[in-house]
Amino acid sequence: MLTPAFRSPAQNHLLAALPAADFERLSPHLELVEMPLGEALYESGGHLKHVYFPATSIVSLLYVMEDGASAEIAVVGNEGIVGISIFMGGETTPNRAIVQSAGEGYRLGTQLLVREFNRVGPLRPLLLRYTQALITQMAQTAVCNRHHSVEQQLCRWLLLSLDRLSSNSLVMTQELIANMLGVRREGVTEAAGRLQRAGLIHYSRGHIEVRDRPGLERTVCECYAVVKKEVDRLLSDIPRHHPVRTTGQTSD
Amino acid sequence: MLTPAFRSPAQNHLLAALPAADFERLSPHLELVEMPLGEALYESGGHLKHVYFPATSIVSLLYVMEDGASAEIAVVGNEGIVGISIFMGGETTPNRAIVQSAGEGYRLGTQLLVREFNRVGPLRPLLLRYTQALITQMAQTAVCNRHHSVEQQLCRWLLLSLDRLSSNSLVMTQELIANMLGVRREGVTEAAGRLQRAGLIHYSRGHIEVRDRPGLERTVCECYAVVKKEVDRLLSDIPRHHPVRTTGQTSD
DNA sequence: TGGGCTAGGTTCGATTTCGCACATAGCGAC
DNA sequence: GTCGCTATGTGCGAAATCGAACCTAGCCCA
Numbered sequence: 108m109l110t111p112a113f114r115s116p117a118q119n120h121l122l123a124a125l126p127a128a129d130f131e132r133l134s135p136h137l138e139l140v141e142m143p144l145g146e147a148l149y150e151s152g153g154h155l156k157h158v159y160f161p162a163t164s165i166v167s168l169l170y171v172m173e174d175g176a177s178a179e180i181a182v183v184g185n186e187g188i189v190g191i192s193i194f195m196g197g198e199t200t201p202n203r204a205i206v207q208s209a210g211e212g213y214r215l216g217t218q219l220l221v222r223e224f225n226r227v228g229p230l231r232p233l234l235l236r237y238t239q240a241l242i243t244q245m246a247q248t249a250v251c252n253r254h255h256s257v258e259q260q261l262c263r264w265l266l267l268s269l270d271r272l273s274s275n276s277l278v279m280t281q282e283l284i285a286n287m288l289g290v291r292r293e294g295v296t297e298a299a300g301r302l303q304r305a306g307l308i309h310y311s312r313g314h315i316e317v318r319d320r321p322g323l324e325r326t327v328c329e330c331y332a333v334v335k336k337e338v339d340r341l342l343s344d345i346p347r348h349h350p351v352r353t354t355g356q357t358s359d
Numbered sequence: 360m361l362t363p364a365f366r367s368p369a370q371n372h373l374l375a376a377l378p379a380a381d382f383e384r385l386s387p388h389l390e391l392v393e394m395p396l397g398e399a400l401y402e403s404g405g406h407l408k409h410v411y412f413p414a415t416s417i418v419s420l421l422y423v424m425e426d427g428a429s430a431e432i433a434v435v436g437n438e439g440i441v442g443i444s445i446f447m448g449g450e451t452t453p454n455r456a457i458v459q460s461a462g463e464g465y466r467l468g469t470q471l472l473v474r475e476f477n478r479v480g481p482l483r484p485l486l487l488r489y490t491q492a493l494i495t496q497m498a499q500t501a502v503c504n505r506h507h508s509v510e511q512q513l514c515r516w517l518l519l520s521l522d523r524l525s526s527n528s529l530v531m532t533q534e535l536i537a538n539m540l541g542v543r544r545e546g547v548t549e550a551a552g553r554l555q556r557a558g559l560i561h562y563s564r565g566h567i568e569v570r571d572r573p574g575l576e577r578t579v580c581e582c583y584a585v586v587k588k589e590v591d592r593l594l595s596d597i598p599r600h601h602p603v604r605t606t607g608q609t610s611d
Numbered sequence: 612t613g614g615g616c617t618a619g620g621t622t623c624g625a626t627t628t629c630g631c632a633c634a635t636a637g638c639g640a641c
Numbered sequence: 642g643t644c645g646c647t648a649t650g651t652g653c654g655a656a657a658t659c660g661a662a663c664c665t666a667g668c669c670c671a
Contacts, residue, residue, distance in 0.1 A: 170502045173581050178505045180498045195491040196484050197593055201585060202498060232448050239447040242494060246432045246454060249501035250422045253430045253541040256627080280648065289505040291629065296649060312637055312648055329425050333453060341449055508657075532618060543659065548619060564618055564667060 114139065116213045118162035120186045120342070121233055129228055137213040142166070144278065148189055148204040155199060157214040158190035164210030165271045167287055169203045178252065178289035179264075181244045182207065184271025186342060191238050193217045194224040194231075207287070208268065208277060240338040251330040257290050258298040262327035264288060265308070269317055270335070276316040302326070366391065368465045370414035372438045372594070373485055381480055389465040394418070396530065400441055400456040407451060409466040410442035416462030417523045419539055421455045430504065430541035431516075433496045434459065436523025438594060443490050445469045446476040446483075459539070460520065460529060492590040503582040509542050510550040514579035516540060517560070521569055522587070528568040554578070 116137045117123040122130065142148075142164040149155055151171060159166065165184045171177045180202065183189050192200040223230050251260055264284065268277055281299055285292040299315075302308045307322040308315055317323065324331070368389045369375040374382065390409075394400075394416040401407055403423060411418065417436045423429045432454065435441050444452040475482050503512055516536060520529055533551055537544040551567075554560045559574040560567055569575065576583070 168498075170498055172502065172506065176506050178502045180501050191494075192491055194487070195494075196488040197491040200491075201495060201589055235446070236448040238490075239444055239449040239452075242443075242447075242497065243453060245494065245497050245501060246420075246422055249432050249497060249504055250424065250430045250541070252501055252504040254424065254428050282648075289502070292649085293630090293651085294628065296651090300650080310649095337453055534618075544619085545621085545660090546658070548621090552620080562619090 114162070114211070116160065116162070118185055119160040119188075119213065121188055121237060122160055122213070124233055125229055129223075129230065133215070133219075133223065136219050137215055140212055140214050142206045142210055142212050144206055144209040146206040148206065149200070149202075151201050151203050152199050155190050155193055155217060157216055158188055158193050158220050159204075159212050159214045160188055161185050161212040161271075162210065163273075164206055164212050165208035165268060166212075167205045167207040169205055169287065170201070171203055176289065177286055179287035180248055181241055182267050182271065183241070186271070186338070187237050187241065188234065190217075190220075191234070191241065193220055194234055195238070207279070207283075208272065236341050240341045243337045243341075244334050247330045247334045251328060252289070255328045255330065256298075257288065257294045258301060259326065259328040259330075260288050260290075261295060261298045261302070262323050263331045265315070265317060266320075266323055266327055266331050267334075269320065275318075275320070276314060278313060279315055280313045281310075366414070366463070368412065368414070370437055371412040371440075371465065373440055373489060374412055374465070376485055377481055381475075381482065385467070385471075385475065388471050389467055392464055392466050394458045394462055394464050396458055396461040398458040400458065401452070401454075403453050403455050404451050407442050407445055407469060409468055410440055410445050410472050411456075411464050411466045412440055413437050413464040413523075414462065415525075416458055416464050417460035417520060418464075419457045419459040421457055421539065422453070423455055428541065429538055431539035432500055433493055434519050434523065435493070438523070438590070439489050439493065440486065442469075442472075443486070443493065445472055446486055447490070459531070459535075460524065488593050492593045495589045495593075496586050499582045499586045503580060504541070507580045507582065508550075509540065509546045510553060511578065511580040511582075512540050512542075513547060513550045513554070514575050515583045517567070517569060518572075518575055518579055518583050519586075521572065527570075527572070528566060530565060531567055532565045533562075 116134060117130070122133070122137070125133065137160070140159075142159075142161070148159055148166060161184055163185065165182060166189045167179050168181045168183065169177050169179050189204050192198060224234065225231075251263060261284065264287065269275060281295040282292045285295045288295065299308065299310060302323075303310060305322065307319045307326065308317050310316065368386060369382070374385070374389070377385065389412070392411075394411075394413070400411055400418060413436050415437065417434060418441045419431050420433045420435065421429050421431050441456050444450060476486065477483075503515060513536065516539065521527060533547040534544045537547045540547070551560065551562060554575075555562060557574065559571045559578065560569050562568065
């Protein structure tokens with residue numbers, strides 16, 4: 108992905124939704140960070156020093172089991188925040204957060220976030236609503252894991268990623284997708300092959316290009332739409348108070 | 360289950376953890392309700408008028424899909440609260456809440472809860488911590504759905520229920536368990552048969568008795584322990600401020 | 612005592628996914 | 642170029658689960 112024409116914490120929707128006064132107070136403490144593919148923001152049970160507001164990156168929340176098997180339970184892009192256990196009060200979580208698509212983000216020390224969260228102001232309700240959206244995503248993932256085919260889940264995963272990117276091509280091997288979905292690599296190869304033969308996607312050595320998004324949406328299970336609708340409902344009425352430099356871009 | 364020797368909102372751990380002043384303020388508004396087996400506290404997308412604090416009942420949070428297939432995403436007993444979307448700000452959720460084990464609980468009008476939640480006081484951090492514990496449970500359910508056998512999931516389900524009951528027998532048909540786990544009834548029959556032959560449980564026409572809990576714990580997958588440990592970590596240091604009538608009982 | 616309903620048992624073939632082994636192919640390093 | 646690594650393709654048999662059909666048995670109730 109190209110470096111955006113500008114950089115601002117307001118690339119993240121949650122931060123952008125803050126009224127100017129709150130945004131300005133927080134801004135000096137937001138640290139721009141590179142988030143390379145594969146970086147672990149949190150390890151299971153580790154102590155969290157920062158929360159992350161993705162701007163152009165995508166982060167995957169994964170559970171890893173004792174035998175190494177894993178499964179993705181949610182995806183976070185610039186609509187959200189990584190590290191909700193900080194303000195939920197748990198301090199740590201038993202899951203991992205991995206950068207799934209390289210990009211940039213802003214991070215904030217936990218004490219600062221907690222202080223801001225406990226203030227009377229717009230941040231707390233914002234974060235709690237986002238958390239509820241995340242819960243919906245996790246719940247639907249659980250159901251999808253139970254009832255739907257690898258192919259449908261792959262479609263869901265592609266669409267979730269696409270929604271969080273400004274392009275329609277992503278850097279990701281089938282092996283990594285398999286880890287996230289918690290299935291075998293061969294299963295992903297097979298499903299991806301079918302999607303490619305159907306003309307919905309094109310892939311080659313770690314690059315996937317979506318060529319027919321409406322086609323994907325016809326193939327995906329209902330889980331995708333359920334989550335999207337609920338997230339929209341919960342977060343759509345969040346105004347983008349903060350002026351995002353009127354340079355005619357679309358940050359999402 | 361026998362009617363407990365006493366009734367008090369403090370049978371619910373969250374309420375019991377409130378300092379006396381807060382507990383007294385809330386008490387008059389807590390309405391004791393019967394919660395019969397199968398009752399739907401919430402329907403998917405419905406408007407929520409109350410939150411529920413189970414005392415002797417157990418509530419199942421379910422996702423139901425368009426084709427009727429379903430899956431349980433979490434269980435709530437007297438350690439928790441049903442209706443977190445009220446204070447999370449979503450007002451509704453796309454899931455159902457069903458009474459899985461008949462009993463009693465206390466309910467509170469949403470406005471009152473929201474008012475209390477927004478106060479500076481002990482309730483908010485308490486509910487948020489509980490919510491994080493619930494998130495952990497949901498995430499682990501997603502992973503378990505992906506990687507573990509019906510038999511292991513049945514063990515997990517039985518242990519989760521047992522932890523929330525004061526007896527070791529539960530009223531539940533295999534058909535209902537199948538609905539909750541999102542598998543076929545025959546699969547549950549088979550798994551339950553094996554557990555019975557191994558002497559771990561005994562069942563008959565809608566009654567299940569656990570006869571060898573340590574045996575179950577040896578059979579269950581790690582998911583059970585992970586959730587239990589995390590829930591304990593998050594909620595164990597919650598003091599039971601409120602005096603629970605010192606009649607030598609154990610409400611959990 | 613005997614319907615009639617519901618819970619649970621059993622079977623069988625179809626399908627999906629798994630686990631493993633090994634073959635090919637793109638692409639960068641030297 | 643070609644070596645070598647990594648990504649992908651493919652072809653098994655094994656196992657779990659599914660879907661459907663049908664049987665048996667406990668229990669309520671007339």
